[in-house]
Amino acid sequence: MVETMTFWQSQKKLLAGVALATVVGALAISAPVQAATLRMAWAQDATGLDPHKQTAFSSLRLLELIYEPLVRLDANLNIVPAIADSWEFSADGTSLTFKLNPNAKFHNGEAVTSADVKASFERILDEATGAATRANFLSISSIETPDAGTVVFKLSQPDAPILTAMTDLNAAIVPASEIAAGTIGTKAIGSGPFKLDQWEPDSKEELSTNKDWAGGAVALDGINISVLPDETAILAALRTGQVDFALLNDPLVATLVPREANLQLNRQPGLAYNVLQLNPSRSPMTELGVRQAISCAIDRQEVLDTALLGEGQVTGPLTIPAYATDPKELFCYTPDLEKAKKLMADAGHADGFEATVIAATGEPPVAASEAQVIQSQLAEIGIKLNIETMELNVYVDRWLKGDFDMAVAQNGGRADPYTMYNRYWTKDGNLQKVSNYIDDTLDSLMKQGRTETDPAKRKEIFAQFEKHLAEVSPWIWLSTSYNYTAQQKTVHGFVPTPTGTLFGLTKVTLD
Template sequence: MVQHLTKKLLSGMTLPGIALAAMLGIAAVPAQANAATLRMAWSQDATGLDPHKQTAFSSLRLLELIYEPLVRLDANLQITPAIADSWQFSADGKELTFKLNPKAKFQNGAAVTSADVKASFERILDEKTSAAARANFLSIASIDTPDSATVVFHLSQPDVPILTAMSDINAAIVPASEIAAGSIGTTTIGSGPFKLEKWDPNSKEVLVANKDWAGGATGVDGIDISVLPDETAILAALRTKQVDFALLNDPLVATLVPKEASLQLNRVPVLAYHVLQLNPSRKPMTELKVRQAISCAIDRQEVLDTASLGEGKVTGPLTIPALATDPNQLFCYTRDVEKAKKLMAETGYADGFSASVIGATGEPPTAAAEAQVIQSQLAEIGVKLDIKMMELNVYVDAWLKGDFDMAIALNGGRADPYTMYNRYWTKAGNLQKVANYIDDTLDGLMQKGRTETDPAARKVIFGDFEKHITEMSPWIWLYTSYSYTAQQKNVGGFVPVPTGSLFSLAKVTLQQ
């Protein structure tokens, strides 16, 4: 019934606001009854609350409103202050010193101190934590805290991208007392702009403003977030003004927003990338020529056009505009089925093979469509692909274990290529069991890029990295897309950014 009525709403029919609100599970309040609370909706809920462990976009988007890292990236991907007021590298690049904002407080009223910073990074570096970004910080040899407002990271080698890595919410600063109590992930005590007052998994979150936030007053007193798995229902709620702001993932829905005179669509290219991950530890993907055949058999533009309405562009591994290689210069980015068949035959798989591909329902919403297009394309070289769609939390568990033949994934981009990829493509990378492939060339190029300070030289290094990894074909990079948010036109102050961050909700206002 809900789905049927939603389709009618999308075709232009309307329902009374209270009736729609009841059907969608949103509080039935008149529009702007409480102008200080932003009513928001998204389709995927957080899968957990530990900022050091979460990898799902849905979790990170929530946690970045509650926790803070030392620094953060602005809309131009430049480093700006967060918990830290200032920072400085030593002349030899092996010492990084931060001065903390004296106004920074956790949401329990305690000051953020250097002891909290040290404890947070020691937790990230502890293998038992299984921190998502651990590999970004392996150059940290020791941490000194000469006073409560000063933190000194001693590095085993110059580490150019470490500052960018520290801007990630996976490097959030959490209270040392909560680490000692073992309560990270069960309680949420950050220093960010909002406190998590209530979380009903897969239903709603209630955020209230942190009046002690060092970043100043928030633009609204709180954010009420409804989790509506059907994005057409989100659009319907926007149309009837039951929702002020929404995160959209499905381009099929997002492209309908500009047709609504009362709504505004925010659309920005992002660094995140859609990818077909192969598992090179499983036969026959252990064979280089089989992986290369798969790469040659896939028409990336067709995947983009079919799954995302062409909303994006074909990409290689590096999605940072200043460093990206022209895909036409990368291995087999022009589809060549005959070459693919020849490679299969040379490895003894002229008749193909059977495999499965996993995908998550809803993140991205294009996953099933991508899998179906790839299934059809690979069938032309004899690969029989069984598609297994999973709930997001089940998918994430399987993905982190590397328990798949192939996986459709949407992976986060970063402003620095080393920060973006070292956890997969270095020998010490903490997600090596997800990548299941490494060689000396990849590891060597990543290490060179880590220590090189000259921008032109780094571009050459990472250009070589792109060409090598696409030729080795452990993954098949597909395309980059857009971040979409939709809002009522009385919502002001939101700034979309290439990382997909929603952090600027901290300064959003509702105008009467």
């Protein structure tokens, strides 16, 4: 039985056309597969193997099959066991105790112990690591390991969302021995359902089933992943039966899948969001009026309809259904060119200015199209927007450094507003270089939302946070979209989730 403190129980209610020859050649590099090996494809490969540092969706989709956090989210966004069997908060909310699954083992045969959990979180908290989710765990004051199967997190204050934060792949548990050896990121040794046997970047991955996985039996012998040139090539491979299962991101391709008699499209509304990120540290985006003018000039529905074929919903900053505000209630979500022009003039930029927006070529595949629509819309208020596209690894490097005027991005959602945004919009946020904006109101509301345990009060706090964030407009939120996977009808048991995880492959069987 999983135990939690009262405030978590109450909070949980709120979580409620490429040539076929090209495809054949790309697939031919993989060795012949066994009958129970899933043949999978995607168009964007992982950019690295360090689970604590990776932010690209393509990296997370691979690593979540190899590594495990203490707890994870199920398809309904409920927190369920992973490495931990059970957990319990102290009555005052300042202590969180986990009991580990005694059968959990790393791929190297070592048992997963409390020492590994402690070493993993100390690595995440070490600022030198550059961990993507560090800011979510700053309330941890110490970590105690009374025995090999028990770990106790001592907290400096009640922290309502910390358990949700621990479901993140960026909070995966890695072997203390590998941390000491300095091999995290060069080898992939986790405790998850699959082992990484081979990785040829931008070519293929071969995974075998971890027969000792404490999570239970997996029907597959393994997964062979081919990295194909683009999603049109993936569709061609699905049509010809060379691929069993595929991850898709492009609605232009995904919407073609249902036309194929032998294929099935899995289409799940996601928590991730498409966004135009402004850089408020660069003039003239330093000026509130300019940022607001950009927000008023952008027709979000037109961006959605044109670049994503209408596959999604216009959204504000919060995409979690239990917390989201109706976009109509947010600042300038109804396009208003006259207001935008006046804001520009009042800010001293009646004649506009020139800026550059960066976009990755592969993640998401609609980024360049979004940028083109935005370019046309901002031209109406005198902004000449140049578009610079680049490979994902180059984009991620630029993005993490905040080296852009504007950026078209697709960022991951989370099941709790605090874990979703504190790394960007608090003074201690570890991705402040990306957001380049913070004010006392955002910081204060985030802190209140972190310690408040009453669900209704938390909802009101984050409603204020969302409205303020939309009004000061450091970013221009555009839309949510769908998580797509496609499969042969001989594939059974995969359950898609709002987070886009591929963890459901553990339940897959093949005819």
